[in-house]
Amino acid sequence: MDGRLMADLGRIWQVSGRLSWVEREVSDASTGTGGDGAFLGSGELAAALQSCVNGWRSQREALLAQLSSVARLSALAASSYEKTDAQLAAVLEKAMGLP
Amino acid sequence: MSRPADWTPLAAADPVPGDPVEVARVGRRLQQVADQISADVSWLRSLCTSRFWDSGAGREFHGQVDDAAARLARTHDRYLAAALALGSGLSGAGYAGALDRAQSLSLRALTQAQRAWSAMRAQLATAAAANEGCPPYAGTPSLTRLPAQPRLDSSGNPVPLVAPAGADPRLSDAVARYNASALEYRAANGRLADAIALRDEAAARATALIQAAIAADGLQDRTGLWHDITATVSGDTRRHDRKQCG
Numbered sequence: 001m002d003g004r005l006m007a008d009l010g011r012i013w014q015v016s017g018r019l020s021w022v023e024r025e026v027s028d029a030s031t032g033t034g035g036d037g038a039f040l041g042s043g044e045l046a047a048a049l050q051s052c053v054n055g056w057r058s059q060r061e062a063l064l065a066q067l068s069s070v071a072r073l074s075a076l077a078a079s080s081y082e083k084t085d086a087q088l089a090a091v092l093e094k095a096m097g098l099p
Numbered sequence: 100m101s102r103p104a105d106w107t108p109l110a111a112a113d114p115v116p117g118d119p120v121e122v123a124r125v126g127r128r129l130q131q132v133a134d135q136i137s138a139d140v141s142w143l144r145s146l147c148t149s150r151f152w153d154s155g156a157g158r159e160f161h162g163q164v165d166d167a168a169a170r171l172a173r174t175h176d177r178y179l180a181a182a183l184a185l186g187s188g189l190s191g192a193g194y195a196g197a198l199d200r201a202q203s204l205s206l207r208a209l210t211q212a213q214r215a216w217s218a219m220r221a222q223l224a225t226a227a228a229a230n231e232g233c234p235p236y237a238g239t240p241s242l243t244r245l246p247a248q249p250r251l252d253s254s255g256n257p258v259p260l261v262a263p264a265g266a267d268p269r270l271s272d273a274v275a276r277y278n279a280s281a282l283e284y285r286a287a288n289g290r291l292a293d294a295i296a297l298r299d300e301a302a303a304r305a306t307a308l309i310q311a312a313i314a315a316d317g318l319q320d321r322t323g324l325w326h327d328i329t330a331t332v333s334g335d336t337r338r339h340d341r342k343q344c345g
Contacts, residue, residue: 006153015146022139025132026174039125041117041198042302048309049125052181056174056318063174066167073163077156 009081015074019067026060026067102202109212109255109291115298119189119199126185126195133178136171143168173316180312184305197301204294212287218280219249219257226260226273235274237261249281255288257281 037046102113146152147161147168186193224247227234236250236258250258259281262274313319 006150007157008150008152011146012152018142022143022171025135025139026171038116039118039121040194040302041115041298042306045194045302045306045309048306048313049181049185051319052177052309052313055313055320056177058320059170059318060174063167063170066163066170070160070163070167073160077152077160 007077007081009078012074012078012081016071019071019074023064023067023071026064103206103209106209108216109209109288114291115198115201115205115294117198117202117298119195119202122185122198123188123191123193123195126182126193127187129178129182129185130187133175133182136175136178140168140172140175143171173318177309177312177316177318181309184308194301194305198298201294201298201301204297205291208287208290208294211290212284215280215284215287216249219277219284220247222273222277222280223247223249223260226270226277229267229270229273235260235262235266235270249277249284256285 037043037049040046040049102116106113143164146164152160184194186195189196189199223234227247234250252258259278260274262271266274
């Protein structure tokens with residue numbers, strides 16, 4: 001740490017909410033693409049679309065885990081900053097003899 | 100738009116199946132997903148600035164977010180490729196528009212073929228009646244048990260009738276009319292082949308576009324015999340290691 005400390009706590013709090021929305025978007029991306037693909041009228045194209053939307057399960061799970069981890073970290077960080085700031089304020093108030 | 104259930108005499112079933120409106124709807128949905136992913140990536144990257152969080156912990160956090168943004172960005176291209184391949188409307192360049200045009204063409208072919216077929220059957224009956232009950236095809240006499248059905252060659256085109264020299268004018272007239280309708284039927288058959296080719300080419304283009312995006316982003320699940328073998332061996336090794344440690 002180089003001595004600087006600046007954090008937009010409001011935005012850090014927003015991160016977990018927004019990321020859970022991103023997670024949902026990525027998870028839901030496979031839905032709404034039309035079941036078995038009969039509407040396409042081409043088996044080859046249906047297989048390609050199915051592969052495109054559902055064929056990255058392993059990487060999708062890794063991405064979702066990463067997003068979840070970032071969301072958890074940001075919530076933890078925001079909460080820790082607030083707690084530390086409150087503790088510091090209390091210590092300073094006490095040291096300065098404020099009521 | 101619903102398609103006819105009966106495609107006789109051109110085909111046993113709908114030769115250009117599918118629902119272009121649904122294709123365009125799915126194309127628009129995939130475009131929305133691609134746009135949303137793009138917005139999410141921009142938003143994630145906006146977190147990686149010192150104005151947002153500048154501290155040792157902040158820099159650790161930036162590394163995590165940057166990595167997640169890069170991974171998410173790779174998914175954008177496959178959704179965008181699928182959206183463009185399918186198209187978002189019936190007038191655009193995507194598969195939805197091509198399928199719609201192919202289906203329209205096939206419907207015109209069906210109408211034309213059914214009209215020609217009906218005329219051919221009537222003229223065939225007239226020609227057979229004027230030729231002692233036997234349809235005047237060239238070569239060997241017809242072995243069909245349904246003389247009122249026009250005969251088709253291996254390409255599905257009608258075999259023309261032949262009026263013998265000095266034939267009764269009623270027979271010559273029926274043969275001429277039959278052959279004119281047979282040409283009409285042949286044109287319809289050609290139009291249907293064009294419709295199928297249009298659909299096939301558009302489907303192949305869309306498939307290639309999607310497959311190229313899948314091959315390029317490095318996200319695809321690994322499958323196949325070799326992957327299954329290595330996954331099984333690695334799973335066995337992990338189980339073996341756990342047993343030895345435990």
